[in-house]
Structure formats: C-alpha cells, structure tokens
Amino acid sequence: MKLGTVKRDRIRLVSAASLFVATTLVVAACTADHDGGGAAASSVAAATSNSAIHPPFPTLTAPSLQPPKQQNENRPDVAFDPCTWIDDHTVQKIGYDPSTRKRSIDIHAEYTFLSCEFLTADKAYSIEILSGNRTMDEGRQKFTTDGAQIEDATIEGRAAMIVRTKTPESCDVLLQTKAGYVDFDRIIAGYLIDGPTPERCSGIVDLVRSIVPRIGNY
Template sequence: MTVVKALRPKIFRRFSAASILALGALMAAGCSSTGVGNPVASSTAATASGSGSTAASTAGRPPFPTLTAPDLQPPKQQNQNRPDVAFDPCTWIDDDTISHLGYDPRSRKRSTDIHAEYTFLGCAFKSPDKAYTLGILSGNRTLDEGRAKFTNDSAQIQDTTIDGHAALIVRPQMPSTGCTVLLQTKVGYIGFDRIIFADHLTGPAPERCSGIVDLVRGIIPRIGDS
C-alpha cells in the first residue's frame, strides 16, 4: 500500500467522510509489535488506572476514575431528539491503556468535537515514532447512519462483531485515508480511524486495517455500560 508522505491525519471531518471519522485503542491489554511498528493489543491483561475524579458505577458513567485536565473536558451537548453521548474518549481512556496499545499518552489531544443536533466527542493520539495516528469519535448517530455515510463515499464496508458489539470495518475509497471501524454502542456508534505514515516506518507498511480489530477490542472495557 502506498501512503502519501504529505498526508496529514484528517482526524475528524465535520460533515464529510473524513469528518465524522477522519482520522486503537485500548483496554488495559499488553502491547505487541508486528515487526513494522504497528501498535496492536495483545491478550495480556493489565490494570487500567485513571488519574482524576471519583469513580461512578451507574449506567452511562465509567466504573473508574476519569481524567480531569481542563483542556480535555468535553463540551456541553445540544442534542435534538437524541440521547446524550456518555463515553468520552479523551477522559475515559487512561494513560496506561494508551501506552499498552503502543501510543504516546502525551500526544493525547481533544479533536474537533461536533455538538449540534447530534454529538461526536473526539480525541486523537500518535504513536511514539509518529508512524500511526488514531482518532476516536464517540457519537449518538446510529450505526445505519454511519453505514449510509460511507456507502455514499463508495467505501468498502465489512460487517463484523467485536466482543458482542455490532461493528463495521471500513476501507475508504482512497487507501491513503487509512482504516476505520464503527462500533455500536447504546446511544449510537464510536468511530476509530487509524492512519499510517509509511515514511516513519523502518520497514514496509502493513495492510491498512491490520490489527485494528485488536485495537478496538482493547478499548471496549473502557467504554463501560454506555
């Protein structure tokens, strides 16, 4: 696969195909390498520790502490006839989880949130070698709405199930735009978008969706009952 060097991670296009998912993730699982720098989750469990506020155990809230840095907090939601988004990828995914997945916790950055008639809460991460960017969008649009958006963009869509969640693996028409997974939640779906920058790798780039299901599987425990 050829990856354009000048490509910049379109972490979240606002209202187009790279907006709601432009641009993983997690569980406290150990990280292994494919030999080409591809961060993937292994089956080795690790304790996920958060830094921040007190834990809450009610539905829609994480059963663990969340991050409290002011610049990471989500915006106020303004949903119209849609449930509020509970899972916030920037404050619910702890540093240990990000590290175990092969990404740099210090690169954590709130991305363009969408909060209008529907909501997407976004966060972005980079691998230490800058070869991978990971964008995560948690929203309250339905999985069918996500499917329709990518169908309209002529993307290749594969139905699957990840740890009991209906999911779509999406390969956009342009290979350089990376690989996306949509994971169904109680209020909508979470989009995971990964882009590979081949010029930062020491070896050949892997297939663009290689390891992304393990990445998503790793973050599912941090989603909680949402």
C-alpha cells in the same frame, strides 16, 4: 385491676412489639448480606447506576480535555468520551503515546461526536476516536455514499463495521454503543515506517478490543 398494672402491661406489649420489629429487620439485613445484597441491594445498585452516565472508574480531569456541553435534538446524550475515559495505561497498551493525547474537533449541534487524537511515539500511526449518537445505519450510509468498502464484524459482542475508505492509508472501525457508535479512524504514515507498510486495517480489531473495557456498558 389497678391502673398502674394496666400501664405496665401496655409498656410490656409495646416493648415486645418493638423488639419483634427490630429482630425482623436484623434478620432481613443478614439474609440480604448472605445473598450478596438481595433485592434491597439490587435496588440501591439500580438507583446508583441510573443516576448518572459516568463510568465506575476515575476519568481524566485536565481542563483542556473536558468535553463540551451537548445540544442534542431527539438523540440520547453521548456517554463515552474518548479523551477522558481512556486511561494512559490503555493508550500505552495499544502502542500509542499518552503524551500526544489531544481533544480534536468535537461536534455538538443537533447530534454529537466527542473526539480525541493519539499518535505513536514515532508518529507513524495516528488514531482519532469519535464517540457519537448517530446510528450504525447512518454511519453505513455515510461511508457507502463515500464509496468505502464495508466489512461487517462483531467485536466483544458488539456489532461493528470495518471500513476501508478511498484514502489508501486510512482504516475505520465503527463499534456500536447504546447512544450510537464509536468511530476508530486510524491513519498509517507509510513514509515513516522502515520496510513494507502494513495492510491498513492490520491489527485494528485488537486495538478496538483493548479499548472496549473503557467504554463499559455504554
């Protein structure tokens, strides 16, 4: 056999092998697409979801609303920030005025609480939302020590506690998160309400339920 013939045969073999590999990749890609992404897409999604704790939706960017740097000791970082993760539409949906949004006093020492306050347009209702990395048991102990009445509940599949403190116009709901819990602390200014003042925890579970989608899987 001539040398030129051998070279041509080798080229044909290499080309055929390359074509086989390319065809295999195309078929695999089409199969993954047909299956809604398949294992390859799942790996990409997992890598993306594990690369950051940011939600899959835009957050508010005003400098005055940004959370402080966390300094946790043996506790997970708090992901959900009520001042930048809760959009204006949700604030309006629960009956509050988005223009009253204000970052309240954050705690960022050995544990963290990121806080935000909202008011209704008539100022009769105020709510402070605190997202932290203390455990539900620690929250229960704190309120029990303070003499509060605690009612266990489940809200959107999450463990929760409805808390009636010694302050007559105040109602808290503690909602479990991956980092710890979110404390929804609502106060009713009865003197600003025409007619009878509602029971202090009236409607607060529905309020919390409306905010759960903005917490996401955190």
